[in-house]
Amino acid sequence: xxxAFTREEQAFRExxxxxxxxxxxxxxxxxxxxxxxxxxxxxVTWWRILNKKxxxxxxxxxxxxxxxxxxxQHYIFNEELQAHPAPQPLAFGVSMVGPVxxxxxxxxxxKKYLPRIxxxxxxxxxxFSEPGSGSDLASLKTKAERRGDKWIINGQxxxxxxxxxxxxxxxLCRTDTNAKKQMGIxxxxxxxxxxxxxxxxxxxxxxxxxxxxxxxxDVEVPIENLVGEENKGWDYAKFLLGNERTGIAxxxxxxxxxxxxxxxxxxxxxxGKPILQDPxxxxxxxxxxxxxxxxxxxxxxxxxxxxxxGKGKPNPASSVLKIKGSEIQQTTTELLMEVIGPFxxxxxxxxxxxxxxxxxxxxxxxxxxxxxxxxxxxxGSNEIQRNIIAxxxxxx
Amino acid sequence: xxxxLNEEQRLLKDSIDGLLTNSYDFDQRKKYxxxxxxxxxxxxxxxxxxxxxxxxxxxxxxGFGGGGVETMIVMEALGKALVLEPYLATVVIGGGFLRxxxxxxxxxxxxxxxxxxxxxxxxxxxxxxxxxxLFDVTTTAKKKGDAYVIDGEKFVVLNGExxxxxxxxxxxxxxxxxxxxxxxxxxPANAKGVSRKGYPTQDGLHAADITFTGVEVGPDAVLGNPxxxxxxxxxxxxxxxxxxxxxAVGLMDESLKTTVEYIKTRKQFGVxxxxxxxxxxxxxxMFVAAEQARSMSMFATxxxxxxxxxxxxxxxxxxKVQIGKSAKFVGQQSIQLHGGIGMTMEARIGHYFKRLTMxxxxxxxxDYHQRRVADAGGLI
Numbered sequence: 001x002x003x004a005f006t007r008e009e010q011a012f013r014e015x016x017x018x019x020x021x022x023x024x025x026x027x028x029x030x031x032x033x034x035x036x037x038x039x040x041x042x043x044v045t046w047w048r049i050l051n052k053k054x055x056x057x058x059x060x061x062x063x064x065x066x067x068x069x070x071x072x073q074h075y076i077f078n079e080e081l082q083a084h085p086a087p088q089p090l091a092f093g094v095s096m097v098g099p100v101x102x103x104x105x106x107x108x109x110x111k112k113y114l115p116r117i118x119x120x121x122x123x124x125x126x127x128f129s130e131p132g133s134g135s136d137l138a139s140l141k142t143k144a145e146r147r148g149d150k151w152i153i154n155g156q157x158x159x160x161x162x163x164x165x166x167x168x169x170x171x172l173c174r175t176d177t178n179a180k181k182q183m184g185i186x187x188x189x190x191x192x193x194x195x196x197x198x199x200x201x202x203x204x205x206x207x208x209x210x211x212x213x214x215x216x217x218d219v220e221v222p223i224e225n226l227v228g229e230e231n232k233g234w235d236y237a238k239f240l241l242g243n244e245r246t247g248i249a250x251x252x253x254x255x256x257x258x259x260x261x262x263x264x265x266x267x268x269x270x271x272g273k274p275i276l277q278d279p280x281x282x283x284x285x286x287x288x289x290x291x292x293x294x295x296x297x298x299x300x301x302x303x304x305x306x307x308x309x310g311k312g313k314p315n316p317a318s319s320v321l322k323i324k325g326s327e328i329q330q331t332t333t334e335l336l337m338e339v340i341g342p343f344x345x346x347x348x349x350x351x352x353x354x355x356x357x358x359x360x361x362x363x364x365x366x367x368x369x370x371x372x373x374x375x376x377x378x379x380g381s382n383e384i385q386r387n388i389i390a391x392x393x394x395x396x
Numbered sequence: 397x398x399x400x401l402n403e404e405q406r407l408l409k410d411s412i413d414g415l416l417t418n419s420y421d422f423d424q425r426k427k428y429x430x431x432x433x434x435x436x437x438x439x440x441x442x443x444x445x446x447x448x449x450x451x452x453x454x455x456x457x458x459g460f461g462g463g464g465v466e467t468m469i470v471m472e473a474l475g476k477a478l479v480l481e482p483y484l485a486t487v488v489i490g491g492g493f494l495r496x497x498x499x500x501x502x503x504x505x506x507x508x509x510x511x512x513x514x515x516x517x518x519x520x521x522x523x524x525x526x527x528x529x530l531f532d533v534t535t536t537a538k539k540k541g542d543a544y545v546i547d548g549e550k551f552v553v554l555n556g557e558x559x560x561x562x563x564x565x566x567x568x569x570x571x572x573x574x575x576x577x578x579x580x581x582x583x584p585a586n587a588k589g590v591s592r593k594g595y596p597t598q599d600g601l602h603a604a605d606i607t608f609t610g611v612e613v614g615p616d617a618v619l620g621n622p623x624x625x626x627x628x629x630x631x632x633x634x635x636x637x638x639x640x641x642x643x644a645v646g647l648m649d650e651s652l653k654t655t656v657e658y659i660k661t662r663k664q665f666g667v668x669x670x671x672x673x674x675x676x677x678x679x680x681x682m683f684v685a686a687e688q689a690r691s692m693s694m695f696a697t698x699x700x701x702x703x704x705x706x707x708x709x710x711x712x713x714x715x716k717v718q719i720g721k722s723a724k725f726v727g728q729q730s731i732q733l734h735g736g737i738g739m740t741m742e743a744r745i746g747h748y749f750k751r752l753t754m755x756x757x758x759x760x761x762x763d764y765h766q767r768r769v770a771d772a773g774g775l776i
Binding site for chain 2: 001002003004005006009072255258259262279282283285286287289290291292293294295297298300301303304305307308317319320323324383385386387389390391393394395396
C-alpha cells in the first residue's frame with residue numbers, strides 16, 4: 001500500500017495545471033466559477049484547444065487519438081480540469097457514443113465519426129430516456145422499422161441534454177416488438193437535421209434550458225447507421241453507462257465549489273463578522289469537506305483498482321461514487337445558498353446570455369442550487385444505484 | 397498510488413485472520429470473557445507466538461519493524477473478531493510511548509516482556525473533567541530530588557485493571573489547561589499508593605479508575621521530557637485513533653456481513669426480508685458508509701507518517717469524524733435490520749454495535765474532531 005502520488009504523477013499534474021492556466025479562455029473560466037451557462041461557441045472553442053493538444057479524447061485507445069495515460073493520470077487530468085474549472089469534454093460524444101463506435105462499430109463508422117467526435121465537428125446528444133421510460137429504460141417505445149435500405153423512426157425522447165446544439169443523436173430504438181424488452185433494442189445514430197426531427201425545449205426549475213423533448217415523425221435513416229448488431233443495443237447501452245465510472249463523483253467540481261464557498265463566506269457578514277467565522281457554519285463546511293475527502297479516497301481506490309486489473313466489468317463501487325458524489329455536490333450548493341442568505345431571492349430576468357454584464361454575483365446561486373437537484377436523479381437515480389449495490393455487491 | 401497489500405502484508409493478514417478464525421468465534425469469546433481479567437492469556441500468547449505483539453517495534457528492539465499498514469491490518473482483524481485482548485492498550489499505545497520516547501534502558505526493561513506476552517500496559521490519561529483535551533491534566537508529578545511523586549485520579553483506563561505497567565500523564569508545572577508542563581511516567585501497577593477499581597465496560601472490555609496517592613517513581617520512570625511531553629502524547633494518541641479507525645472498519649465489515657446474511661435468511665410474509673427494497677436500500681447505505689470509512693481509515697494510516705504534526709492531526713481528526721458517523725449508522729442499522737433478535741445479548745450483532753459505539757467516544761468523538769477540522773480551516 002502506498003497512497004502517495006509518484007514524482008512523475010506530480011509532474012504530470014503540474015503540466016496539466018499549467019496548460020489549463022495558459023489555455024482556458026478566462027471568460028469561460030469566470031462563467032464556470034460563477035455557475036453560469038456557457039454558449040455553444042465557448043464550449044466548442046475550448047474543446048478544440050484541448051483536441052489540438054491531443055487531450056480531447058484522452059481515454060480512447062491510442063489508435064483513435066487517445067493518450068495512453070495510466071488510470072491515475074486520467075484521474076489527475078479530470079481533477080485538474082474540474083478544479084480549474086474548465087468544461088469537461090462533451091460526454092455524449094467523447095465518453096458515450098465514441099467508445100461504443102470504436103468498440104462495436106465497423107471500420108467505416110470509425111473513420112466517419114471518431115475524428116469528428118474528437119474535434120466536436122459534430123455535437124452529439126443522447127436519445128435514451130422517454131416519457132414513459134426513466135429508470136425503467138428498457139421499456140422504451142421509440143420504434144425503428146426497416147423499410148428497404150432505410151430505418152423509419154417514430155417516437156419521442158426526453159431529457160435530451162443540449163439537443164438544441166446537436167448535429168447528431170445516438171438513439172435506442174425498438175427493432176423487435178416481439179422480443180423480451182431488453183432483447184429487441186438497437187443502437188442507431190442519425191443526423192438531428194433529418195426531416196421529421198423536432199426539438200422542443202423544456203424549461204427546468206432553475207429557469208434554464210438544458211434539456212429538451214425530441215420527436216421523431218417518420219424519420220428516414222440510412223440502414224448503415226445501425227451500430228453493431230441489430231437487437232443488441234441494450235448491451236451497448238449498458239457498456240456505455242458502465243464506461244463512465246469515476247468521473248461521476250465530480251470531486252474536482254465539489255473542491256472548486258468549496259473554495260468558492262470559503263471565498264464568499266470570508267466576505268459576506270453575519271452578526272457583524274464574516275460568516276466563515278460562525279462556528280455552526282464552519283462545522284457544516286468541515287463536515288462537507290471530510291465527506292469529500294473520503295469520496296476522493298474511495299475514487300482513488302477505484303482508479304487504482306482499474307489501473308491494476310484493467311477495465312473489466314463495471315465496478316459496483318462506482319455506485320458509491322455516484323451516490324456520495326451527487327449528495328456532496330448538492331450539499332455544496334446548499335452551503336452557497338446559506339452564505340448568501342436573503343440575497344438568494346432576486347430572480348435574474350436576463351438569464352445568462354451575457355446581456356446583463358453587471359449582474360450581481362449572487363444571481364446564479366439559487367438557480368445552481370435548484371439545478372443541482374438533478375444530479376441525484378440523472379445517470380441512474382441514487383435509488384437505482386442503491387438497487388445496484390444491493391444486487392451486485394450484497395447479493396440481495 | 398497503490399491500495400493493495402504487498403506479499404508480506406498479505407501473509408500477515410492471512411496469518412492473523414487464520415488464527416482468529418480458529419480461536420475466536422462468538423462462543424469462544426464468551427469463554428474468554430469469563431476468564432480472570434476478562435480476556436484470554438492463551439490467545440494473548442498465541443498472538444505473541446505469531447509475532448503480532450512485536451509487530452511495530454524496531455528489529456533492534458526485538459520487533460518486526462512493522463509500519464502503519466501492518467497495524468491497520470491487525471486492528472481490522474481484531475475488530476472483525478471482536479477481540480477482547482488488550483492490543484490497543486499494550487502494543488499500540490504502550491508500545492507507542494516506548495518507541496517514540498523510550499530510552500534504551502526503558503525499552504530493554506519493557507519491550508521484551510510486551511513482545512513475549514508476559515506483560516501488558518495501560519494508558520492512564522482521562523480525568524474527571526478533561527473529556528477529550530489531552531492537555532487538560534490536574535494529576536501532578538512533583539519533583540523530589542531525582543524522583544517524582546504522583547498524585548491524582550484517572551478514569552476509564554482501558555486494561556487498567558490487569559496491566560502490569562501504567563503509563564500516566566501528569567503535570568510537572570503550570571495550571572490545569574496549560575499546554576506546557578505535562579510529563580509522561582511509567583508506573584508499576586503495584587507501586588505503593590496506586591489503587592485500582594476495575595470494572596467491565598459496555599463493550600465487554602475491562603477498565604479501571606485509578607487513584608495515585610503519593611506514588612513515588614525514580615528518574616527511570618520518565619518518558620521523554622517531563623516538562624513538555626504534550627506533542628509526544630498527541631502523537632501516540634493519534635496512533636491510537638488510527639488504530640481505532642481500522643478496528644472500526646473491521647467491526648463495520650463484519651456487522652454488514654452478518655446483517656446481510658441475516659436478512660437473506662430471515663423470512664416474513666413468506667419471503668426473505670432482504671427481498672424488500674426498503675431493507676435493500678438501508679443495507680446499501682450501510683455499504684456506502686463502510687466504504688467511506690475504509691477510505692478514511694487508509695487516509696489516517698497514511699497520515700500517521702506525515703512530517704507536519706498539524707497536517708497529521710487534522711487528517712486523523714477528519715478520519716475519526718468519518719469513522720464516527722459511519723460507525724453510528726452501520727451499528728444502529730445493523731440492530732434495526734435484525735429486528736428484535738438484534739436487541740438480545742445472545743445475538744452477536746449487538747456486541748459489534750456496542751464496541752462501535754464505544755470507539756466513537758474514545759479519544760475524541762465526532763463533534764470534537766469536526767470542530768478541530770473546522771478550527772484548522774478545513775481540508776480542502
